[in-house]
Amino acid sequence: MNGAASSMDVKKENRNRIYRLIARNGLISKADIARRLHVSLPTVAQNVRDLMTGGLVRENGNLESTGGRKAVALTRVKNARTAVGIDITRLHVAVVVVDMEGEVVARARKPLPFATNSAYARTLARVVNRLVSDSGIEKNGILGAGVALPGILDPDGRKVDSYVLPADGHECAAITRYLDYPCVFCNDANAAGLAELWTGQSPDTFVYLSLSNSVGGAVILDRKLYSGGSERAGEFGHLTLVRGGDRCYCGKRGCIDAYCNAGLLSDLAGGNIAAFFQNMELGDRSAQAAWNRYLDYLATAVNDLRMAFDCDVIIGGYVGAHMAKHLDDLRQRAAKLDTFLPDGSYVKVCRCLFEPSAVGAALLHIERFIDSI
Ligand SMILES: [Zn+2]
Structure with a gap:
């Protein structure tokens, strides 16, 4: 590496560290940045000027003084850029727009049965474009669209194989061919795991179990997604829970999916998972029996994950969003199965409750952009 390149790298690294510190802190002064990053005040001032010129950082009042002149507070511009997230399921599509903090600023969910034809791709583009225009989001500030799919992507993210969608070997780009944005594709549960990481309330290493x-x-190791040798890590749905048991949509018998998918519950309430939980909590006997059975199987699955990974297991997906009231029950059932300690406190409930797969897919663009600052 020559001297000029190396000094450019140092400059870029400083700017990136300064941006991330401002983003993390909410409000911070230049002097605090200099002190915390061990960078000179003129360097901080120059970088802050650059970030302000780029519209990424702004001044936001003054910080309380500890004596002397009050320091100017710097804050990140939340809506400097946005990204679209799309979660494709067999029968629906969910679309969100997230800002630089990963906060959802616009959302839509529509029935849209998946198909590989151009009518589907056209309708998808229409749903996205309408959401963007209706919510008044600046189109030029949109970094791109992230698309979450219930399938296995090849390592380049170009083709998808799926048991859920009629899309084996389908070119991902064909799905988004009428969208005006650069698109990236990812597995839906992996995206949800990334969204959980972004809440800032998860540990650095955890297993995310998506119950939709x-x-x-998703397996998150040290804040990074572990994809495995062939992009199939985290396919917990097809671990065998009951040998020779109920039929799974993959063709095998006894998979976790056959006992723990959210449809087993929502189908008892007209396809509405919130209604299922409401009925069950109001004392509906058949809902309670189904939940009791479901929780026993889930506890077994959770204990297996704990034995394999020895880290927190975060319950996510549609069921995870309703799990808070029932967490103690699940923990007790899991603790009874634990070989080492009768303690289920490693089981946690997801914090990203709203469309985690769509949010996580959008965050792929936000993350990439922040890396480039
Ligand atoms: Zn299966």
């Missing part, structure tokens, strides 16, 4: 209409998961 199919069961999937």
